[in-house]
Amino acid sequence: MQKYLTYQAIDFAKDERFQVWVLSSSSDEDAFWNSFLRQYPEKKTEVAEARRMVLALGQPHPVVSESARVRIKQGIYQQIKEVSPPTAKRQINPYWIAASVLLVVAASVFLFIQLPQNKVLSTGYGEKKVVTLPDGSEITLKANSRLRYAKVWEKGSDREVWLEGEAFFHVNQQESQSDKKTRGSSNYTSFVVHADKGIDISVLGTEFNVSSRSEEAEVALKSGRVRLEFQQNQQARTLLMKPGDLVEIKHEDHQVLHKQIDIDDESAWKENMLVFDAITLAEVAQKLKYTYGVDIVFQNESLAERKFKGFMPSDNLEVLLDAFRDLYGIQIDRHENQIIFSTKPSADMIE
Template structure:
């Protein structure tokens, strides 16, 4: 069986094109611990080769109007001639009319989609993006990133995110700033660097891997800032107070990109919050002493069920499920 499994077959499986027989073969092969390690290596390689690129809308619009300019007058139909003439003579009015129509028909939602390219991940999904300026973003589960459709990389490099994302920012020849706006009363300003932003309802943090970033955050009624150095971890509590400390392994906070979860004395309560934020799973811990129990280690898993089983087994915990299977209750 081992010889029958190769990278080409696995890549075909990740693309969703494997046959039922091939899926069974891969399932049996991946049951072995050493095979699973190779599976994750190929998974990471496949995901890096299948990055999603955002469209260059500015270029598309320019190209569209260039084609209109090149259309010979004699080929235009009687019904299309007035509109084409209007488009050539007043291109900005045509764009404005189209945008207005979209706004009127779709309201605020349409307006957002006109102004921004919006990337959204569902529970358990990870999405890799390359922005028009060459910057790379890995969007974690249950997260959203909004990127301006017009002028990004030229007049602005500002994006808006909720959830969690890992950024690798390209430095431009004009030293243009890249700014990540969050809904948690803090923004991240960079030139070219690698960092992780976590902005969930219960807590927020920024971890810097390389380069230098400047955090702007609301401190009471005033704005304050922190200049971060590599290895810095800045966390925000519920009221928005910031604290800075050094972490020896900043890359651990981005390990989820390779489906790896690293915990350093994380309480079961905090880990259960992760399951809810990333996978939409509700895990209850009635016992406060159990909820405070900590876990440390590195765990590799493809999905929530697999990660939960590994953690429960490693910690010697028992659990029960509700009748509908949506709620898990932990016990000793």
């Protein structure tokens, strides 16, 4: 019981025993939590808020459902002999022209066949997909995102993907055949994620989350090693990340923030949850825009700057909006894809 004395609402809501008490009818749990509240009445507000979070999450709701890198075979054009420029005394045989055209066409067809073809996957608003890559690595693609990669990866070459949006990566260690012969069995091919604005994430076997949007990019590392390469003020920078690190790169003002976080919160969207760690409602609105394609308009600036900490279900927008309405006393009016947030003067808001 003592451990709960330091808990805030979000901690109670994430506690399995607390969830059992809220969502089931157990006399033992009733006795425990009622006794706890009698002994520590100062926790009633936190417990009440946590109950509302768990109940909102527990409601039944439906699950909502290329500059490609070109590699040209060496010597392909060696089959095409250069023809000396014609002179006034030399006649060009029309059959030569026809043969040259046919040869170029044949070479082009050969090139097309030899080039690795790309696979492109995308998700709509409110949708996510699980993708298995050619090396067995697994990617969970978040809503409103796009992933591109070659259908076939050659052994010994870098494994590359291009991401627009957000995804969680579980990368397999993949041993290079050339490394086996030259350096032993301890080396692996690199896995490289190319994000927007020239950001490259190079990794070995690891788990990490990448968000690449127009305003900023974020990389959060759960396990393994990551080398992050990007441009800051027209200078190339490299950061080595360790588990629990989050790096935020803001494109407009070139700010870079490097801090430690709870990685499970950062990737909670995989389990149909959105976790907000004391961010403004304006920042919450931006995340909802990317996930659901809705524009949230604030009636006044003070409402947009209010802070929110907690977690909500991410697979049903209406449940999430109901939770905001109940927790913060916000009046919410929806007109198709526009949602208006306004305050109720008489509402008893949670600070």
